[in-house]
Amino acid sequence: MSVSDFASPWWLLFLLVIVALTGGYVIAQRLRQRNVMRFTNLALLEKVAPRRPRAERHVPAVLLLVGLAMLTVALASPTKEQREPRDRATVILAIDVSLSMEATDVLPSRLIAAQEAAKSFAEGLPPGLNLGLVSYAGTASVLVPPTTDRSPVTSAIDRLQLAERTATGEAIFTALQAIDSLAAIVPAGEEPPPAHVVLLSDGKQTVPREMDAPRGGFTAARLAADRGIPVSTISFGTMLGTVTIEGQTIPVPIDEPAMREIADISDGEFYTAASQDELEAVYETLESQIGYEIVRGDASQPWLILGTIVIAAAGGAALLISRRIP
Structure with a gap:
């Protein structure tokens, strides 16, 4: 799929925002780890911040970013050949x-x-x-x-x-x-x-x-x-x-x-x-x-549906993992 396959390709520039959000999330996680390492009382740390599966806590954020990318593609109005x-x-x-x-x-x-x-x-x-x-x-x-x-x-x-x-x-x-x-x-x-x-x-x-x-x-x-x-x-x-x-x-x-x-x-x-x-x-x-x-013809509906489902899944995953919606 090339830029010419989109009716409003300028919407694809919003993908740069999503890339920036992804980078910001990675930086935020690294800063969080550094702050945790500064906590010298490990016994108190265990009580304040109980263990949580490290991989699972990233699932809501990943799903949210993927869903936003899909909605961005939908906004760009992709087209396909139709008979x-x-x-x-x-x-x-x-x-x-x-x-x-x-x-x-x-x-x-x-x-x-x-x-x-x-x-x-x-x-x-x-x-x-x-x-x-x-x-x-x-x-x-x-x-x-x-x-x-x-x-x-x-x-x-x-x-x-x-x-x-x-x-x-x-x-x-x-x-x-x-x-x-x-x-x-x-x-x-x-x-x-x-x-x-x-x-x-x-x-x-x-x-x-x-x-x-x-x-x-x-x-x-x-x-x-x-x-x-x-x-x-x-x-x-x-x-x-x-x-x-x-x-x-x-x-x-x-x-x-x-x-x-x-x-x-x-x-x-x-x-x-x-x-x-x-x-x-x-x-x-x-x-x-x-x-x-x-x-x-217009081919944005599948991207719109998938993006909506993935973002809804991000909210559900956040409730299950962190008991809150991001």
């Missing part, structure tokens, strides 16, 4: 619903596992956050505009339908438009809430073919970066996934390099998940990063 839920932010969850999501390399299937994990993610976000849902295959659609009501989001997740092709860039562009729609209704004079896009994909972009095309994923990621909106990506599935279309078995491997590049361009985070459990763990991490913020 608090955000009450003002927008999150857009974009889920790939291309036909490759039928693959069963993730049990029971990529789609079902993604749906269950996405619902847990939605329900785990702080209630003050706006959450929107975008689904995408050959095109992208806003299924639920950003809202603090989680029920329409979870219901829409349950109703996700598969379609042909994968337009990753369109998913990001559509998510940005959904963020714009919420920002447009922010009262005048207020800043739009911070936003974040979470993009789940299980394969390569097919529309358009080039990621750098005007409507491609990399182009959309650059636009998000320009607007200060990170796109965190999740590459979901394995390299061994296959689907059967019109009797043909087609491999549908994941495309980690493209998802990583989108995250890097937009200053988001890149994740991989090869099972429902792994996907839920990724969402828990995102909940912590997006849904909560680290702030410095």
